[in-house]
Amino acid sequence: MDVAVIGLGLIGGSVLRALASTGHRVLGYDADPATRATARTAAARAPASGRWQVAGTVRDAVPRAELVVIAVPLPAVAGVLGDLVGAGYTGLVTDVTSVKGPVQALVDQHLYGGHTRIAGFVGGHPMAGRETSGFGAADPTLFAGCAWVLCLDPQVTALADWLELAALLITLKARVVPALAADHDRAVAAVSHVPHLLATALAAVAADDPLASTLAAGSFRDGTRVAATRPDLVAAMCGGNAAAVGPALDAVLDALHQARAAVDVDDPIGALRAWLGPGSAARAAWPPRAGTPVELPARADVLLRLGRVGGWVTGVAEDRRTVTAVRPVPPDPAGSPAAR
Amino acid sequence: MDVAVIGLGLIGGSVLRALASTGHRVLGYDADPATRATARTAAARAPASGRWQVAGTVRDAVPRAELVVIAVPLPAVAGVLGDLVGAGYTGLVTDVTSVKGPVQALVDQHLYGGHTRIAGFVGGHPMAGRETSGFGAADPTLFAGCAWVLCLDPQVTALADWLELAALLITLKARVVPALAADHDRAVAAVSHVPHLLATALAAVAADDPLASTLAAGSFRDGTRVAATRPDLVAAMCGGNAAAVGPALDAVLDALHQARAAVDVDDPIGALRAWLGPGSAARAAWPPRAGTPVELPARADVLLRLGRVGGWVTGVAEDRRTVTAVRPVPPDPAGSPAAR
Numbered sequence: 001m002d003v004a005v006i007g008l009g010l011i012g013g014s015v016l017r018a019l020a021s022t023g024h025r026v027l028g029y030d031a032d033p034a035t036r037a038t039a040r041t042a043a044a045r046a047p048a049s050g051r052w053q054v055a056g057t058v059r060d061a062v063p064r065a066e067l068v069v070i071a072v073p074l075p076a077v078a079g080v081l082g083d084l085v086g087a088g089y090t091g092l093v094t095d096v097t098s099v100k101g102p103v104q105a106l107v108d109q110h111l112y113g114g115h116t117r118i119a120g121f122v123g124g125h126p127m128a129g130r131e132t133s134g135f136g137a138a139d140p141t142l143f144a145g146c147a148w149v150l151c152l153d154p155q156v157t158a159l160a161d162w163l164e165l166a167a168l169l170i171t172l173k174a175r176v177v178p179a180l181a182a183d184h185d186r187a188v189a190a191v192s193h194v195p196h197l198l199a200t201a202l203a204a205v206a207a208d209d210p211l212a213s214t215l216a217a218g219s220f221r222d223g224t225r226v227a228a229t230r231p232d233l234v235a236a237m238c239g240g241n242a243a244a245v246g247p248a249l250d251a252v253l254d255a256l257h258q259a260r261a262a263v264d265v266d267d268p269i270g271a272l273r274a275w276l277g278p279g280s281a282a283r284a285a286w287p288p289r290a291g292t293p294v295e296l297p298a299r300a301d302v303l304l305r306l307g308r309v310g311g312w313v314t315g316v317a318e319d320r321r322t323v324t325a326v327r328p329v330p331p332d333p334a335g336s337p338a339a340r
Numbered sequence: 341m342d343v344a345v346i347g348l349g350l351i352g353g354s355v356l357r358a359l360a361s362t363g364h365r366v367l368g369y370d371a372d373p374a375t376r377a378t379a380r381t382a383a384a385r386a387p388a389s390g391r392w393q394v395a396g397t398v399r400d401a402v403p404r405a406e407l408v409v410i411a412v413p414l415p416a417v418a419g420v421l422g423d424l425v426g427a428g429y430t431g432l433v434t435d436v437t438s439v440k441g442p443v444q445a446l447v448d449q450h451l452y453g454g455h456t457r458i459a460g461f462v463g464g465h466p467m468a469g470r471e472t473s474g475f476g477a478a479d480p481t482l483f484a485g486c487a488w489v490l491c492l493d494p495q496v497t498a499l500a501d502w503l504e505l506a507a508l509l510i511t512l513k514a515r516v517v518p519a520l521a522a523d524h525d526r527a528v529a530a531v532s533h534v535p536h537l538l539a540t541a542l543a544a545v546a547a548d549d550p551l552a553s554t555l556a557a558g559s560f561r562d563g564t565r566v567a568a569t570r571p572d573l574v575a576a577m578c579g580g581n582a583a584a585v586g587p588a589l590d591a592v593l594d595a596l597h598q599a600r601a602a603v604d605v606d607d608p609i610g611a612l613r614a615w616l617g618p619g620s621a622a623r624a625a626w627p628p629r630a631g632t633p634v635e636l637p638a639r640a641d642v643l644l645r646l647g648r649v650g651g652w653v654t655g656v657a658e659d660r661r662t663v664t665a666v667r668p669v670p671p672d673p674a675g676s677p678a679a680r
Contacts, residue, residue, distance in 0.1 A: 075609075127557040147555050177554060187552035190545055195563040198538050201595035203626070204619030205530055205588070210650030212527035213628055214517060214668060215487050217467040222562040223535040227623035231616035239609030246603045248545070253600065255541035256593060263586045269415075269579030276571035279544030283567035286543070288553055310550030328554060 001168070004029065004065040006058060006080050008039050011096045011126060012071025013138025018172045021050035021140045028054050029061040030135070031076070038135050050140075058083035062091075067168070070095040073233070074240045077103055081110035085118065092161055094124045098188060099241040100149070100181035104156050112156075120161040123151035123181060125188070126174060133230070141173075147312065148174035151181045152300055159300050160320065167316040175312040178303035185241050189248035193238045197249060199227040200234070255279075281331075288328030298323050341508070344369065344405040346398055346420050348379050351436045351466060352411025353478025358512045361390035361480045368394045369401040370475070371416070378475050390480075398423035402431075407505070410435040413573070414580045417443055421450035425458065432501055434464045438528060439581040440489070440521035444496050452496075460501040463491035463521060465528070466514060473570070481513075487652065488514035491521045492640055499640050500660065507656040515652040518643035525581050529588035533578045537589060539567040540574070595619075621671075628668030638663050 001024045005016040008030040016039075020026045030036050040054045055061035058080060062068055068089060070080050074097050084093065093111065097103050100123045107121045126148040148169050152162050166176045179187070203224040206212045226234075238245050262271035288310055296302050298321055303313070306325050315324035341364045345356040348370040356379075360366045370376050380394045395401035398420060402408055408429060410420050414437050424433065433451065437443050440463045447461045466488040488509050492502050506516045519527070543564040546552045566574075578585050602611035628650055636642050638661055643653070646665050655664035 127555050129558055146557065149555065175554075177551070179551060183551055184555075187549055187555050190549065190552045191556035191560040194545075195542060195559040197596065197599045198542060199559075199563060199623070200616050200619035201592050201599065202535060202538060202619075203623035204595055205534075205591045207618070207622030207626075209527055209530065210628075210668065211517070211519060211523055211648055212530045213626060214515075214650040214652065215467050215489065215524075215527050216531035216626065217486065218469055219535040219539070219566045220531040221627075222565045223539060224623050224626075225562045226559045227619050229620070231613050231620045234616050234620075235609045235613035238603070239607075239612045242603045242608040246600065249596065249600050249603065251545045252541050253593070253596060255544055256537065256589065256596075259537045259541065260586065260589050260593065263578070263582045263589065267579075268582040269575045272579045273571050273575035276540050276574055278547070279540035279542075279567050280569070280571045280574075282547030283539070283543035283564050286547075286553060286556065286564070287561075288550075308551055310554040312554065328550065 001025070001066050002064045003027070003067045003069060004055075004061040005069045005071055006061065007031075007071035007076070008035050008135045008138075009071065010133045010135075010137045011128065011142075012069065013039065013135040014128070014140060014142040015069050015071060015096065016052050017046075017050075017138050017140035018143060020046070020052040022171050023049075025064075026052040027061045027065065028052055029056075029058055031072075035135050042135070059087040062087050062089045065089070065091055067092045067094065067165070070097070073097070073236050074099060074102060075236060078106050078110065081106060085110060090119050092120045092122070092164065094122045094150075094165055096124055096126055098125055098192065098237045100125060100151050100184045101243070102240055104151065104153065104181050107156065120158055122157050122161050122165045124165070124169075125149040125184065127188075127192070129192070133233070143169070144173040146174055147177050149177045149179050149184050151184060152178045152304055153180050154300055156181075159298070162300075162303075163298055163316050163320045163323075166313055166323070170313070170315060175314070177312045178307040180304060183308065185244040186248070189241055189244035190251070193241055193245045194248045194252055196226050196229065196234045197238060197245075198252070199224045203227040285331035288331075290326040291329045293324050293326050295322050296325050297321070341365070341406055342404045343367070343407045343409060344395075344401040345409045345411055346401065347371075347411035347416070348375050348475045348478070349411065350473045350475075350477045351468065351482075352409065353379065353475040354468070354480060354482040355409050355411060355436065356392050357386075357390075357478050357480035358483060360386070360392040362511055363389075365404075366392040367401045367405065368392055369396075369398055371412075375475050382475070399427045402427050402429045405429070405431055407432045407434065407508070410437070413437070413576050414439060414442060415576060418446050418450065421446060425450060430459050432460045432462070432504065434462045434490075434505055436464055436466055438465055438532070438577050440465060440491050440524045441583070442580055444491065444493065444521050447496065460498055462497050462501050462505045464505070464509075465489040465524065467528075467532070469532070473573070483509070484513040486514055487517050489517045489519050489524050491524060492518045492644055493520050494640060496521075499638070502640075502643075503638055503656050503660045503663075506653055506663070510653070510655060515654070517652045518647040520644060523648065525584040526588070529581055529584035530591070533581055533585045534588045534592055536566050536569065536574045536578060537585075538592070539564045543567040625671035628671075630666045631669045633664050633666050635662050636665050637661070
């Protein structure tokens, strides 16, 4: 397949490398000339069977492409969509941005203007962040075993496009998770965006006391790890998903205010033990174990139901009429294999 | 040195193994017969040069001891202190409990009753937790490079006792941090106890949504890691330090409410970028780098000042009149080596 990857940071660079190493013809582009030069040098050093090329403009990157992967930060997405329209691109488009509702709104405006679709779009998000960034950190195996959301909002994405992209990502060993954009945005607010805010609050408060910084060990190290991420990236991610981050942060604040109240009662040890129970059990049961693979009809409603219960697609049939999928095994309170 | 270690969980077992392997004669005891049996079997398998013995009662463990290490959870400390008094023990006592004010209050009541000191006490806390627990997880190298607080409250601890214990712990490669019990309790509330509460709140909220559990990746994994710790241990730790955990949690809640307000403004990306800056910079500057070793007079006021600025003791002179110490190097905003 001919693929163009626009944006060659950690994720874009990893997509480019992963697709090149699985036999696709890949053209990359980055707005930063230095990044383009780095990517060209790396291409020359790559094994001949897994090389890519680097274009000097978006327009030069897309003429032969059947798929364009947009891998730029949210504020740059609109510009790239405009470039694609300007280049007369009519193939499939996906992205890897960490919020999906706002991207779909931009797509509606730029690609689907006047309600005539000039390109097919499938919003995507690989759950594969790292504190490191840039093409130098790109890794063709980054997506092995990682959840990769592909949005399947009926008014935005055609099922055939979704299945084609899912089949491609499964060759990169990703777990393809079908979801509505709004459900994705709510879920990542809880498990990715709010954790960044908690980590940063913790790091900021501890910094006021040098003794505390010296005593900080494992729980602080891990609890604050993502606070070291570049503030502009975290701000774009959380601020770009403000509508979902607000309620998710409220839920955590509610829980913490309950803990705060438990600290003040006559028996704080007993009150905290009761408060800690459910979260502790939930964490002990995470990550969910994969159940036995099942075959499902390749229908949007079936796929969305699969995603909603935490399942993912592991295969797409050649004829695109069925998919192979797994659902997570519900944790069993007794600790033995679940009977459900 | 003859040492008795009372309580053979992860920390007590590691202390026992570390002291045995550095040539001390160590007798261990645990209230649980199964743990005693495990420790006896492990002793038989240890190299002849690093063996320990296991006593059947506290009374049997202490007759020859010059030092008793209390390594039981806070609720069991009073009982052990009573046993020591009952056994007529008059040597040095330390502990490894994660709160120091409440332990010193128990010591005052049990060991220093009637203001006659029947044993010397130095409250201690090695910052070396793990999610694993029990003697089976004990590791003689657990304390290498770890901060180990030794309290130096003048009304509780004699300087000579403090220096003797510091010298011993330095042979286990610990960084010995002098502190008042109240300062310790405030610092660990911020960097250890509150992180456990945040991790648990995060895990509990995400558990409500199966899609979120499936999408959860690195930031969730690390941000919730310690939530899997046994709730009774976390409750004892946080509830036992309630007086310090309350204000530390309030500080984090204040910071998070500021973030919540930033999410709701017209430009959440800009507002969050400003909010994220200080915490992100603080985390990037952590852990503090060690400065050049200096020689300091072995005086309580000097040692406490060292601890307050985040420094630690790396050596105690034979004559106990000076110590070698390092202070952390303040982070330089420009990124070059600090001139301060």
